[in-house]
Amino acid sequence: MSLMAEPSATGRFGEFGGRFVPETLVPACQELEAAFIEAWADPEFRAELHHVLTTYAGRPSIVTECKNLSEQLGIRLFLKREDLNHTGSHKINNVIGQVLLAKRMGKKRIVAETGAGQHGVASATAAALMGMECKVYMGAVDVERQALNVFRMKLLGSEVEAVHSGSRTLKDAVNEAMRDWVATVETTHYCLGSVMGPHPYPWMVREFHRVIGQEARAQSIELYGDVPDVAVACVGGGSNAIGLFSGFVDDRTRLVGVEPAGGAAVGRAQPGVVHGMRSYLMQDEYGQVQEAHSISAGLDYPGVGPEHSYLASIGRAEYPSVTDAEVIEAFQLMASSEGIIPALECAHALAWIVRAAPEMQGQTVLMNLSGRGDKDVAQMMDVLGR
Amino acid sequence: METQFREKRAAGRKLLVPYITGGLAGWQDAVRAAAAAGADAIEIGIPFSDPVMDGPIIQQASQQALEQGATPVSILHDARSLDVSIPLAVMTYYNTVHHAGHERFAAQLAAAGIVAAIVPDLPLEESGPWCEAADAAGIETVMLAAPTAPDARLPLVVARARGFVYSVGLLGVTGERDTLAHTATALARRLKAITDVPVLVGVGVSNAAQAHEAVQVADGVVMGASVVRRLLEGGADAVGEFVGDVRHAIEH
Numbered sequence: 052m053s054l055m056a057e058p059s060a061t062g063r064f065g066e067f068g069g070r071f072v073p074e075t076l077v078p079a080c081q082e083l084e085a086a087f088i089e090a091w092a093d094p095e096f097r098a099e100l101h102h103v104l105t106t107y108a109g110r111p112s113i114v115t116e117c118k119n120l121s122e123q124l125g126i127r128l129f130l131k132r133e134d135l136n137h138t139g140s141h142k143i144n145n146v147i148g149q150v151l152l153a154k155r156m157g158k159k160r161i162v163a164e165t166g167a168g169q170h171g172v173a174s175a176t177a178a179a180l181m182g183m184e185c186k187v188y189m190g191a192v193d194v195e196r197q198a199l200n201v202f203r204m205k206l207l208g209s210e211v212e213a214v215h216s217g218s219r220t221l222k223d224a225v226n227e228a229m230r231d232w233v234a235t236v237e238t239t240h241y242c243l244g245s246v247m248g249p250h251p252y253p254w255m256v257r258e259f260h261r262v263i264g265q266e267a268r269a270q271s272i273e274l275y276g277d278v279p280d281v282a283v284a285c286v287g288g289g290s291n292a293i294g295l296f297s298g299f300v301d302d303r304t305r306l307v308g309v310e311p312a313g314g315a316a317v318g319r320a321q322p323g324v325v326h327g328m329r330s331y332l333m334q335d336e337y338g339q340v341q342e343a344h345s346i347s348a349g350l351d352y353p354g355v356g357p358e359h360s361y362l363a364s365i366g367r368a369e370y371p372s373v374t375d376a377e378v379i380e381a382f383q384l385m386a387s388s389e390g391i392i393p394a395l396e397c398a399h400a401l402a403w404i405v406r407a408a409p410e411m412q413g414q415t416v417l418m419n420l421s422g423r424g425d426k427d428v429a430q431m432m433d434v435l436g437r
Numbered sequence: 438m439e440t441q442f443r444e445k446r447a448a449g450r451k452l453l454v455p456y457i458t459g460g461l462a463g464w465q466d467a468v469r470a471a472a473a474a475g476a477d478a479i480e481i482g483i484p485f486s487d488p489v490m491d492g493p494i495i496q497q498a499s500q501q502a503l504e505q506g507a508t509p510v511s512i513l514h515d516a517r518s519l520d521v522s523i524p525l526a527v528m529t530y531y532n533t534v535h536h537a538g539h540e541r542f543a544a545q546l547a548a549a550g551i552v553a554a555i556v557p558d559l560p561l562e563e564s565g566p567w568c569e570a571a572d573a574a575g576i577e578t579v580m581l582a583a584p585t586a587p588d589a590r591l592p593l594v595v596a597r598a599r600g601f602v603y604s605v606g607l608l609g610v611t612g613e614r615d616t617l618a619h620t621a622t623a624l625a626r627r628l629k630a631i632t633d634v635p636v637l638v639g640v641g642v643s644n645a646a647q648a649h650e651a652v653q654v655a656d657g658v659v660m661g662a663s664v665v666r667r668l669l670e671g672g673a674d675a676v677g678e679f680v681g682d683v684r685h686a687i688e689h
Contacts, residue, residue: 061562069563071531073490075583075605077560078590216496217486229489234609236585324532324558325487337508338536339486 054300054367055257055293055358062250065364067357070249072327076229079236084251086156091258096151103147107180108137110144110262114270114417119388124408129279130391130420131267131295140394140422141263141291142173146242148259150177153240160184160235161242164228166193166221166287167349167396168200169422170244175209177242185209188227190220193348200426218342220351221287225326245288246356249327253356257293263419264298271417278302280414284421285309285399286317286370287350289359291421296368306368308359309403311378314343316355317363317370323354330357346375346434347395349422377402379434382424394422395430438478438524438553438577438600442635442656445477451687452601452637452657453648455664455680456528458482458498460507465515467668470677472521475684480555480659481516483509483529490557490640492612494662498669509533509542513549526553526579526600531567534559539567543574553577553600561594568597579603582628584620595632602634604655606641612662613643617650625655645686652687 062068070080090096104110112135117128133141153161161183165171171187178185187204191213194201204211217223225248232241246253246260271279282299284292286308296306310318316331323332325340333341333353343353362368373381378395381402386392393401400418404411424431442452455471457464459481468479484499484507491499509529516525527546534542534556546554554576559567561580571578577599582591584605595602606621607614621638628636638651639659648658660683667675 070560071558071563072560073557073583074560074581074594075585075608077562077583078585078587217500222487226487226489230492230610233490234607236608322535324535326489327558329535332532334532334536337510338532339503340532 055297058250058254062254064358064361067330067360068250068253069329070327071324071329072249073233075233076236080249080251082156086152087251087255090152090155096155100148100151103151104144104262108143108147109135111266112136114267114274116274117389123388124405125412126408127415128404129274129415129417131263131417133263133291133419133421134394134423138173138176139425140169140173141260141294142170142244143176144262144294145244145256145259145290146170146173146177149240149242150181150183153242154181154183156240158238158240160239162186162188162228162231162239163242163244164221164224165189165244166224166351167347167394168193168197168204168426169349171211172200172203172207174242175204175207178209179207186231187211188214188224188231190218190224191215192219193221196430197348197426199429220348222340222353245290246293246358247288247326247328247354253328253358256290257297257358260290260294261297263291263294264296267295267417268298275415277415278304279417281305281307281411281416283307283309283400283404283416284419285350285396286355286359287314287352287396289356291419293356293358295419300367306362307403308368308370309399310370310372311345311347311350311399312372312374314345314350314352315372316353317359318372320363325354328357330360331355346378347399349394349396350399371403373399373402373406377406381405382431391420392424392428393420394424395427397421438526439634441524442477442601446635446656451652452477452635453680453684453687454478454480454637454657454659456480456482456659456661457668458484458495458502458665459512460484460502460505461498461668462505463668463673465519466673467676468519469521470673471680472523474677474681476523476680477657478524478526480526480528481512483512483527483533485530485533488530490610492610492662494666495611498665509537513545513551516549516551524552525550526555527551528555528557531556531559534567539570543570543576546576547574551576553579555579555603557581561597564597581605582624584608584624591627592631595628595634598634601637602628602632603659604628604636604638606638609641611640613666614641617642617647621651622654625651629654645683648683649686658687
């Protein structure tokens with residue numbers, strides 16, 4: 052059996068996961084679980100999803116070999132180009148799946164949280180395509196630093212609400228989206244943007260992103276006749292990483308999820324419960340959730356998806372962290388070496404690769420380039436003082 | 438708490454449980470004022486950083502209390518010296534419990550003279566380990582029932598409820614509303630039909646008139662945001678006055 056099989060009946064990956072939500076939401080989670088199981092087994096649903104992914108989202112995404120960086124670093128570096136998907140990131144895979152499912156369930160409206168705005172833009176896009184009402188919650192700090200994506204969402208017909216509570220970042224956007232859902236659950240689907248939250252979300256979102264790993268595995272074998280020695284992705288909630296890992300978890304490939312130093316939930320390895328799940332969580336000595344700090348809004352989250360906690364706890368995947376300074380270097384390195392501007396989130400993965408390259412000489416390294424960096428250009432102009 | 442509530446109900450009294458955020462300036466005086474003004478129990482909130490079931494007022498109160506240095510330990514310590522004659526319950530989110538450890542948290546509550554706990558993000562399916570520890574320590578775990586529950590689910594929820602059943606008044610988070618939602622009395626009626634555990638309506642019961650309306654069906658009410666707002670704006674005296682008004686309204 053695959054290491055990434057279905058979770059237990061209570062939504063557990065080992066001792067992580069579960070469904071810690073207000074009673075009001077329990078029936079909705081149960082209905083969603085039943086609807087997902089039914090749809091996922093239905094060839095018609097799969098065909099519809101495949102059709103939208105291939106004729107609208109631009110799948111399959113290509114794999115690019117980075118000749119220049121490979122030479123500089125002494126490894127063979129490949130990129131899974133999720134940045135080339137419609138809307139510019141991997142988020143579209145999950146969103147199309149969830150919105151198709153929500154429609155099938157008869158929901159009229161979706162709510163979503165967003166950090167960098169990538170999931171918000173993807174949600175707004177799918178809502179526009181499929182004729183659904185959409186409201187996106189975004190921390191006030193992120194609204195500020197991701198103004199371009201805020202305007203995009205509005206252009207796509209969605210309402211964007213700035214969240215002023217708590218740390219005013221992704222964590223608080225999730226809180227506010229859950230509060231909205233508690234009040235509107237009968238007509239609304241919560242389109243959660245990562246492999247986190249209450250069961251069935253971590254499992255369902257993983258299944259919608261499994262396509263990344265499936266394609267990447269076939270492409271690796273076609274390009275160099277083998278699975279990669281190392282597969283690397285950045286980890287906030289962990290959806291792009293879980294998508295990539297799903298293709299190689301049962302192989303010999305070393306799996307590396309890179310966290311920001313200021314948001315290293317797995318790195319600290321302390322279990323906690325927030326946002327519906329038991330997982331590793333940054334918290335103080337009384338269990339108050341701590342604020343994450345990262346240059347990248349998409350990774351500015353104190354928790355992590357429960358399956359990552361599980362993979363870490365059994366030693367199947369490793370979760371090093373990198374600093375903002377390393378990320379800024381990597382961001383520029385990819386742009387100037389390969390002509391690709393990565394999202395700041397993905398620059399975390401490259402930052403680790405640069406640091407670890409001396410120990411990986413001659414190895415094949417596959418990195419998930421989960422998003423493009425256009426959204427970060429204005430912020431980087433400030434950071435670099437140009 | 439449940440024994441007392443049953444006795445009071447049998448004597449024809451409607452039950453009133455104000456919620457007060459622990460650690461806020463003046464909270465202990467507010468508890469005493471509410472007790473003196475006719476509360477039947479007090480729900481003490483142990484503030485949490487991410488209160489997903491709470492609206493703006495209780496969010497603000499929680500954040501203020503945390504900024505003033507409140508911790509579960511400091512609040513339980515302060516609760517010992519309250520010296521009121523009615524039962525004290527705590528309301529907190531599950532990570533507070535999980536982080537302390539089930540047995541340890543239950544023991545801490547018992548040592549502080551707390552008799553019941555409400556954990557709004559710990560639904561029935563996840564409640565087993567905590568309930569076991571709470572039962573062993575003599576802490577009654579209040580279960581929440583929601584308007585979204587199908588008929589088949591409610592009996593399972595009430596079977597696990599101790600102290601009282603918290604009948605969630607509306608689809609939404611805590612906070613004051615202009616009118617009592619129709620779901621408030623509808624769910625209370627469904628619960629009363631299947632259980633003799635006291636049924637109290639909470640979330641969205643905002644003033645004396647709405648409390649009066651709710652207890653036409655339910656055994657009592659829990660009032661949170663309306664009480665906390667008065668504590669924030671007018672201090673303990675304002676809380677006492679409000680609780681007195683509600684007590685009067687539900688008896689007439």
